Amino acid sequence: xxxxxxxxxxxxxxxxxLCVFVLSLAFLMAFGLYQRSKPILAIKSVKELxxxxxxxxxxxxxxxxSFIAGTFWVTAIAMLIAVPLSILTAVFLSEYVPKKVRxxxxxxxxxxxxxxxxxxxxxxxxxxxxxVRDYLMPFFSEKLPFFPFASDNYTGFTALTGxxxxxxxxFPIIISIVEEVVRSVPFEIREASLALGATKWQTVKYxxxxxxxxxxxxxxxxxLSRAFGETMAVLMVAGxxxxxxxxxxxxxxxxxxxxxxxxxxxxxxxxxYDSAVLLAALFLLVVTVLxxxxxxxxxxxxxxxxx
Amino acid sequence: MDKRxxxxxxxxxxxxxxxxxxxxxxxxxxxxxxxxxxxxxxLDMLIKTPKGGYxxxxxxxxxxxxxxxxxxxxxxxxxALLISLPLVFYLNLYLKKNSRFALLVRFLLDVLWGIPSIVxxxxxxxxxxxxxxxxxxxxxxxxxxxxxxxxxxxxxxxVLKMIPFELKEASYALGATKLETALKxxxxxxxxxxxxxxxxxxxxxxxxxxxxxxTAGFTDSLPHSLFRPVATLPxxxxxxxxxxFPEVQERGYASAFILTIIILIISIxxxxxxxxxTRNIVK
Numbered sequence: 001x002x003x004x005x006x007x008x009x010x011x012x013x014x015x016x017x018l019c020v021f022v023l024s025l026a027f028l029m030a031f032g033l034y035q036r037s038k039p040i041l042a043i044k045s046v047k048e049l050x051x052x053x054x055x056x057x058x059x060x061x062x063x064x065x066s067f068i069a070g071t072f073w074v075t076a077i078a079m080l081i082a083v084p085l086s087i088l089t090a091v092f093l094s095e096y097v098p099k100k101v102r103x104x105x106x107x108x109x110x111x112x113x114x115x116x117x118x119x120x121x122x123x124x125x126x127x128x129x130x131x132v133r134d135y136l137m138p139f140f141s142e143k144l145p146f147f148p149f150a151s152d153n154y155t156g157f158t159a160l161t162g163x164x165x166x167x168x169x170x171f172p173i174i175i176s177i178v179e180e181v182v183r184s185v186p187f188e189i190r191e192a193s194l195a196l197g198a199t200k201w202q203t204v205k206y207x208x209x210x211x212x213x214x215x216x217x218x219x220x221x222x223x224l225s226r227a228f229g230e231t232m233a234v235l236m237v238a239g240x241x242x243x244x245x246x247x248x249x250x251x252x253x254x255x256x257x258x259x260x261x262x263x264x265x266x267x268x269x270x271x272x273y274d275s276a277v278l279l280a281a282l283f284l285l286v287v288t289v290l291x292x293x294x295x296x297x298x299x300x301x302x303x304x305x306x307x
Numbered sequence: 308m309d310k311r312x313x314x315x316x317x318x319x320x321x322x323x324x325x326x327x328x329x330x331x332x333x334x335x336x337x338x339x340x341x342x343x344x345x346x347x348x349x350l351d352m353l354i355k356t357p358k359g360g361y362x363x364x365x366x367x368x369x370x371x372x373x374x375x376x377x378x379x380x381x382x383x384x385x386x387a388l389l390i391s392l393p394l395v396f397y398l399n400l401y402l403k404k405n406s407r408f409a410l411l412v413r414f415l416l417d418v419l420w421g422i423p424s425i426v427x428x429x430x431x432x433x434x435x436x437x438x439x440x441x442x443x444x445x446x447x448x449x450x451x452x453x454x455x456x457x458x459x460x461x462x463x464x465x466v467l468k469m470i471p472f473e474l475k476e477a478s479y480a481l482g483a484t485k486l487e488t489a490l491k492x493x494x495x496x497x498x499x500x501x502x503x504x505x506x507x508x509x510x511x512x513x514x515x516x517x518x519x520x521x522t523a524g525f526t527d528s529l530p531h532s533l534f535r536p537v538a539t540l541p542x543x544x545x546x547x548x549x550x551x552f553p554e555v556q557e558r559g560y561a562s563a564f565i566l567t568i569i570i571l572i573i574s575i576x577x578x579x580x581x582x583x584x585t586r587n588i589v590k
Contacts, residue, residue, distance in 0.1 A: 008484035015397035018390055019412050022460075025419060025453070029426065032433045085325040092322035105330060107578070112333045114507070114574050115567065116514030117424075118541040122563040123336045125548065126343050168332045175329065201315040222421065229423020231517040232545065257425045257517070264520050281429035285422060292421035296414055 030285055037279035040272050049279065053244060062276035064256070064283070069245045070159070071228060071255035074238060077163025078227045082170045083220055089171075090178035095204055113172035121236030124165040129156040129237060136160065137250050151250035155239065159246050159253035162238030166230055170223040177222060177299070181215030182208060184306060218298035225291035229284055231257035256280050337567070344564025347557040353565070357527045362546065364554045369562055371529050372543035376566075378530045379444060379523060379537055380513040383451035384459075384505055387512075390452075391460035392501075396489045399467040400475070413464065420457035425517040427454045432521040444530055444537040447523025451512045459508035466500030467493065499581055506577035510570050516541035540566045 040049070040062060052063025093102050133156025140149040151158075185208050193203040209216070234240075239252025240262065246253045260277055267274045355368030394412075402409045431450025440446050470493055478488040494501075516539070524536030525546070540562060547559030 004484055004487070008486040011393070011486045012397065012401050015393045015401065018394045019397060019408070021390070022394060022412060022419070022456070023415055026415065026422070029422070029430045032430055032437075033426075036433055085328055088318075088322045088325035089329045092326050096319070096322065105326070108330055108333055111571075111574055112329075112336075114510050114514070114570055115336065116516070116541055116570060118514070118516050118544050119336070119340060119563050119567050119570075122343075122544060122548065122560060123339050126560070127335065127339050168336075171329050171332070199311050199315045201318050202311065225421050226423075229425065231423065231425040232541070236545070236548065257423060260425050260429060261517055261520055278429055278433070281426050285426045288422055288426070289418055292418040293414075295421075296417045300410075300414065 026285075026289060030282065030289075033278050033282035033285060037275050037282055040275035040279055043272075049276070050283070055242060057270050057273045057276070060272065062272065062279075064259075064276070064280055066242060066245055067254055067256045067259045067280070068283075070238075070253040071257070073246045074159050074162045074166060074234060074253045074255050075224060075227045077160055077249055078166035078170065079220070079224055081163060081167035082174060082223060082227075085167070086171050086174035086219075086223070087178055087216065090175045091182060091204060091209070093175070094179045094182045095200070095208065109172050109175055112168070113176075117169070117230065117232040118236070120165050120169055120233040124161060124233060124237035128161050128164050132156045132158055132161045132164075132250070141250060147247065148249050151248035153239070153248075153251055155252075157237060157239035157252060158250045159238060160249040162234045162253060162255070163249070165233050165237055166227045169230060169233060170227050173226055174219045174223040177219035178212070178216055181212045181219065181299075181302065184215075184302075185211045214298050215302045218295045218302070221291055221295035221298070225288045225295065228291070229257055229288050231261050234258055235261050256284055260284075340560070340564050340567050343557075343560040344567075345561075347561040348564060349561075352558065352561055356529060361527070362550050362552075362555055364552045369538075369540070369543050369558070369565075371527055372538040372540045372562070373565065375444075375523075375526075375530045375538040376513050376540040376569075379447050379451060379519070379539060380509050382444070382448035383455060383512045384509045386448060386452035387456045387459050387508060388505060391456055391463060395460055395463045395467055396493070398464060399470075400485050400489050400493065413461070416457045416460050416464075420461065423517070424454055424515050425520075428518040428521045431518060435522055440534070442522060442524030442536050443532075443534045444523065445533040447519045447537060447539070448533075450518050450522040451515065454515060454518050455508040455512045458511055459504055462504035462507055463497070463501055466497045466504065469500070470496055503577045503581050506573050506580070510573040510577075513573075514541060514566065514570055516545060540569075 044062065049062060049064055050068065051065050052061070053066040053069075054061040054063040055066065093105060097105070133154065137151075137154065137156070137158070141151060189207050189211060190203050193207040194200075198206065234253075234255055235258040238255065238258065240254045240258050241252050242254050260280055263273065263277050267277055351366065352368040353373070354370055355366070356371045357367040357369065358365055361367035398409045398412060427450055431446060431453070434449065435442070435446040474492060474496060475488055478492045479485075483491070519539050519542065523539055523542075525538050525542055526536045527538070530537045544559050544562045544566065547555050547562060550556065
C-alpha cells in the first residue's frame with residue numbers, strides 16, 4: 001500500500017470515529033446526567049420527584065412538579081401566540097409574496113434567529129414587561145376577572161411576558177420549516193385546484209395546507225421543543241418565584257430551565273441539591289430529544305414520500 | 308361580493324398582519340436595544356475592566372467580558388470546526404449517496420441541535436468535574452464547542468451537498484484519492500460556504516449564556532489562562548440587569564447593545580463573504 005493510499009484509509013477511519021462520537025453524544029449526555037442524579041434516585045421515587053410540588057432543598061424535599069407545570073404553562077402561551085402567526089407568515093411568504101419581497105424578508109427572519117437569548121431578555125424587560133404591567137394586566141384582570149386572567153401579581157414579570165418573548169424566539173424556526181414544506185408541495189396541485197375554479201385562499205386551505213400538514217406538525221413540535229428548553233430569556237422576564245402551580249397568565253412562572261440556571265451558585269452547598277438539579281436537566285434532555293426525534297422524523301417521512 | 312372573496316380578503320389581511328408582527332418584532336428589538344443602550348454607552352465601558360464596586364455603580368467597563376466572549380467564541384468555533392469538518396467530508400465523500408449511516412448521523416445532528424443550551428451547560432459541568440477542572444475558559448470552550456457542533460456541521464453539510472458531482476469525478480479521474488479530493492478540490496470550492504457556517508456558529512456561540520453559566524464562571528480580570536474563569540458578555544448583561552441599581556442596569560442595556568452590534572456585524576459579514584467568494588467558484 002503506498003503512502004497516499006494509506007493516508008486516505010487512515011483519514012477515513014479517523015473520520016468514521018468522529019461520526020461515532022456524534023452518534024453517541026446524546027447517549028453520553030444522558031448517561032452522564034443519569035450518573036450524577038443517581039444519589040437522589042436512590043432514595044426517592046421518580047414519581048415523588050416528578051409529581052410532588054414540595055421544593056425545599058434545605059429540608060431534603062425536591063418535588064419538581066411546579067417547575068414542570070411552569071414550563072408547560074409558559075410554553076403553551078408561547079405556542080398559542082407563535083403557531084398561528086408563524087404559519088400565516090410562512091404561507092404569505094411562500095404563496096402570496098413576489099420573489100423579491102421574500103428575498104428581502106427572509107434574511108430579516110434569519111437575523112431574528114441569531115440574536116442572543118439574553119438580548120431577548122433585555123428587550124422583554126424594557127418593552128414587554130411594561131406592556132403587560134401597564135396595559136394588558138389592568139385591562140384583562142378588570143374586564144375578565146376569572147381563570148386564566150385573575151391574578152394579584154402586578155409586577156409585569158409574568159408567565160405571559162415569558163410567553164410573548166418565547167413566541168418571538170420560536171418564530172424563525174416555525175416559519176422557516178413551514179415555508180420549506182409549503183414550497184415543496186408540487187405546483188400541479190395548485191394548478192389543478194385553481195383550474196377547478198377555487199380562489200387562491202381555497203387552494204391554499206384545501207390543497208396546499210392539507211398536503212403540507214405533516215410538515216407543519218413537525219414545525220410546531222420543533223418550535224415547541226425549542227420553547228420548552230429556552231432558559232435565559234425566560235429567567236429574566238417570567239418572574240421566577242415559586243408559589244405552586246401557575247393559575248393565571250399573569251402569575252409568575254418558574255420553568256425548569258430557569259431553575260437549573262438559577263441554582264448554579266448554591267448547588268454544591270446543600271446535599272443532594274446538585275443531584276436534583278441534574279435530574280431536572282436529564283428530564284429536559286429526554287423530553288427535548290423525544291420531541292426532536294418526532295419532529296425531524298416526521299420531516300424525513302415527508303421528504304421520502306415526496307421522492 | 309361573494310362569500311369566497313370575503314374569506315379570501317380576511318385571510319389576506321390576517322397574513323399581512325402576521326408578517327408585520329414578525330418583521331415588526333425584529334425591528335422593535337433592534338430599535339429598543341439601540342434607544343436604551345446607545346445613550347448609556349461610553350468609551351470607558353469598551354476599554355476598561357470592572358473596578359471594585361462596578362456592580363454597585365462605581366466606575367469601570369466590561370472589556371473583560373467583551374474579550375472573554377471573543378476568545379471563548381474563537382476557541383469553541385475552532386474546536387467545533389476540528390470535529391465537524393472531517394465529519395461532514397466523511398458524510399459527503401466517503402459514504403454513498405443513500406447511505407443509511409449518513410442518514411442516521413444527519414438525523415442525530417438535527418436532534419442534537421434541538422437540545423437546549425442549559426442541558427449542554429449541565430453536561431459540560433459534569434465533564435468539567437470528571438476531568439478535574441474548575442470553571443474555566445477551557446471548560447467553557449469545550450461546552451460551547453459541543454453546543455455549536457450540530458449547527459456548524461449541518462450548515463457545512465448543506466454547502467458540500469451543493470458541490471457538483473462532476474468536479475469530484477474529474478478529481479478522481481486524475482487519480483486523486485478521496486482525501487486529496489476533499490482537501491484540494493472540494494474544500495476550496497466550498498470555502499465561502501464553510502466561512503459562512505463558521506461565522507453563523509461563532510455568532511451562536513458568542514451569544515449563548517446558559518451553557519457558560521456553570522462552565523466558564525465569571526471574573527473581573529481579562530482572559531489570560533485556559534484554566535482560569537473567564538467573563539462572557541451575555542452573563543455580564545445578565546448580572547448587570549440583576550442588580551437593583553438603575554445606573555448599573557443602564558450599563559446592562561449598553562452591554563446588550565454591544566452584543567447585538569457584534570452579532571449584526573457577524574451576520575452582515577457572512578452575507579458579504581458569501582457574495583464575494585461565490586464569484587470565484589465553478590458553477
